[in-house]
Amino acid sequence: MGRERAGTGIQFWELIALTGGRIDEEALAPLVEALAGLSEHDMVSFADEFRAAFAALDTPAHAGQPVHDTHDDPAGPAIPMSDDVFRDARCAVVSAGYETWTSVVEHPEALAATPWQLAEGAEFLAVVEHAYERATGEVLELDPAPEWDHPSWMSIGAGHDVGVRASAAHDWASVAIADALNADPAWRAWWSKAPREKLWLFPLLTTDRAELARGTRLRRRRASVDLELAIDAAPLDAAARQARADxxxxxxxxMLAEVGSRLRLGPLPPVPVLPPVPDDLPRPAPDSPSLDELREVILGMGMSEVDVDALMEDMNPAAFLPPDE
Structure with missing residues (x-):
């Protein structure tokens, strides 16, 4: 395949143009058809050209850009960058053609300036495999496209006290905001002034007044700064699903504000806005058996029903409620 344009071949971009700048199944069909008529060598060359174009967008400056999906309200919040979103955004940029790709390569902020067709981005990665299978009936194994691996400067370890139910929405948002902050260059720069490479946050959701009165505990370990904080779980239990994520x-x-104040790291950067809570979140697995299950276990150990009933009267029923959304 020719290489008249720096970094990628001109025939590659002519083939990409067959998609019309889209990456849904219908738009990709002409590209798959064209690739199926090529030799195996040329199909592999196309994959190599795609990886080169993909890798040119693989920089921290690009990874730090917020993006919008064409399916979303353009006035709504941007999607925080994650590994999956970054992959899909780069696929969308390549599918948009040579001129757009060049502009975004040279100006990473262009990634945030326009909405992209993100939802089907991963489909682009499988185009060559589909074409080869269609042409030969065999499976062509290709190396996966490179992934951007940003350094993780913070982690969150969630904890629920006895009597506090786990919440799928709260747990999802805790992971999502950690991913977004880890990928955000402004937040990485903020933490670069800290005395350790890693930050661990340990929130404990509890209704225990003694725990809540203890305040925060900051520890400087050899490789990390650890912050422990008891958080009142009562508002969480009464909140609606989206409010739990918020x-x-x-x-x-x-917790980050407390760390920043203690370590004198300066003002917090803007906090990324998460998308709405997904509708299909699985409920978290229960941390403990139900009361009925526990009763059967104790009876199986040989204790009399009278003694078991007396024992269970002293237990907190809230500790055995099923996990909530």
Whole structure:
């Protein structure tokens, strides 16, 4: 394949143009058809050209850009960058053609300036495999496209006290905001002034007044700074699903503000806005058996029903409630 344009071949971009700048199944069909008529060597060359174009967008400056999906409200919040979003965004940029790709390579901020067709981005990665299988009936194994691996400067370890139910929405948002902050150059720069490479946040959701009165505990370990904070779980239990996710972001932000104040790191950068809570979140696995299950276990150990009933009267039923959304 020719290489008249620096970095990628001109025939590659002519083939890409067959998609019309889109990456849904219908738009990719002409590209798959064209590739199926090529030799195996040329199909592999196309994959190599794609990886070169993909890798040119693989920089921290690009990874730090917020992006919008064409399916979303353009006035709505941007999607925080994650590994999957970054992969899909780069696929969308390549599919948009040579001129757009060149502009975004040279100006990473262009990634945030326009919405992209993100939802089907991963489909682009499988185009060559589909074409080869269609042409030969065999499976062509290709090396996966490179992934950007940003350094993780912070982690969140969630904890629930006895009597506090786990929340799928709260747990999802805790992970999502940690991913977004880890990928954000402004937040990485903020933490670069800290005395350790790693930050661990340990929130404990509890209703225990003694725990809540203890305040924060900051520890400087050899390789990390650890912050422990007891958080009142009562608002979480009473909140709606989306509000629980919002509380997770607020809890994380409050802990980061405390760390920043203690370590004198300066003002917090803007906090990324998470997308709405997904509708298909699985419920978290229960941390403990139900009361009925526990009763059967104790009876199986030989204790009399009278003694078991007396024992269970002293237990907190809230500790055995199933996990919530």
């Amino acid at each position: 509380l997770a972001v607020r809890h994380t932000t409050e």
